[in-house]
Amino acid sequence: MRFLICALVLGSTFSMVQAQTPAPESRGWQTLATEGQPTARHEAALVGFQDNLYLLGGRRINPVDVYDPDTNVWTAKSETPLELHHFQGVVVADAIYLMGAMTGRYPKETPLEKVVVYYPKEDRFDFVHSIPASRRRGGAGAVYHNGWIYLIGGITNGHVDGCRSWFDRYDPKTGVWEILPDAPHQRDHFQATVIGNRLYAAGGRVTSKRDNAVFSQTISKIDVYDFEAGQWLPPEQCPDLPTERAGNSVIAIDGKLVIGCGESADQKQAHDEIEVYDPAIxxxxxxxxxxxxxxxxxxxxxxxxxxxxxxxxNRGGGPELTTTERLVLSQ
Structure with a gap:
């Protein structure tokens, strides 16, 4: 393993200007009347692969559900080889890597010992490379960048305790695992994405059932890693999430950071807000x-x-949903 040294990044400070107007190209979300439905589940991964949606994992053993927007049909494929949840799916070539997965029941879920890969064209799962014992965790963020899968944060002891600020990268071809400088904040139950040459780890919380703090310790600060500099930006140069939540979804769209969904101690209902950050302005x-x-x-x-x-x-384990929603981004 190779340990890298993190240095301070200098630059301008984010000013946190918030505009509460909808994106002009958006016409509102629509619940689709699909043929078939996805399996009711949560703590799963929704992944785009070759213009289809792939819903993988979640509590219990579930099939892989595939949605084709052209036909408006959901189709059930193979079941996962074991219960897999709390992971972010990462597409690499012809495969989906289930990174940072856990198995087992609440609250003491167990991180996996190996990386699990799903091959959509073959409808097949495989256990590939071993994860170093000292770096196993679930509920982490994961992204693919320049041939490496980067894994950020996570929790080592289910929902009991063990939230980490760890940052690693993994070569899906060779299985090489490298330890990188810790992120500025510990967090779990979140997602990450890449915009340009920077990684954004957004949302999440410090989960600690041991301290009766499963939902309450959400994180407002977004951690930003500059791949070119090989450094995390100082927190004062990073934005704050307007609505704190964990279990949230993250995606990059046209150079913007889009954050939606989630749960928090502030409300029983799961979050419906879609908040968008434009790094350029x-x-x-x-x-x-x-x-x-x-x-x-x-x-x-x-x-x-x-x-x-x-x-x-809602916050926690239910009700698990079977609906599919769509937001048209352009006319």
């Missing part, structure tokens, strides 16, 4: 809210539309 805006708040799923762009599906409608 250091400004937040609000896109139309979901028709049904949800957490433990994802946001996927296919063509001119943004999709979400399944998830939990």
């Amino acid at each position: 250091d400004r937040w805006s609000a896109w139309p809210s979901l028709l049904q708040g949800r957490h433990g799923t994802g946001l996927v762009r296919i063509g001119d539309s943004l999709f979400t599906a399944s998830g939990s409608g």
Whole structure:
């Protein structure tokens, strides 16, 4: 393993200007009357692969559900080889890597010992490379950049305790695992994405059932890593999430950071807010809210539309949803 040294990054400070007007190209979310439905589940991953939605994992053993926007049909594929949840799916070539996954029941779920890969064309799962024992965790953020999968944060002991600020990268071809400088903040139950040459780790919380703080310790600060500099930006140069939540979904769209869904101690209902950060002008805006708040799923762009599906409608484990929503991004 190779340890890298983190240095301070100098630059301008974000000013946190917030605009609460919908994106002009957006016409509001629509609940689709699909043929078939996704399996009700949460703590799963919704991934875009070759213009289809793939819903993988979640509590219990579930099939992989695939949605084709051209036909408006959901189709059930193979079941996962074991219960897999609390991971972010990462597409690499012809495969989906289930990074940072856990198995087992609440509250003491167990991180996996190996990386699990799903091959959509073959409808097949495989256990590939071992994860170093000292770096195993679930509920982490994951992104793919320049041949590496980067894993950020996570929790080592289910929902009991063990939230980390760890930052690693993994070569899906060789199995090489490298330890990088810790992120500025510990966090779990969140997602990450890449915009340009920077990684954004947004939302999440410090989960600690041991301290009776499962939902309450949400994180407002977004951690930003500059790949070119090989450094995390200082917190004062990073934006704050307007609505704190964990179990949230994150996606990059046209150079903007889009954050939706989630759960928090502030409300029983899952979050429906869609908040968008534009790094080019250091400004937040609000896109139309979901028709049904949800957490433990994802946001996927296919063509001119943004999709979400399944998830939990309230804070915690239910009700698990079977709906599919779409937001048209352009006329």
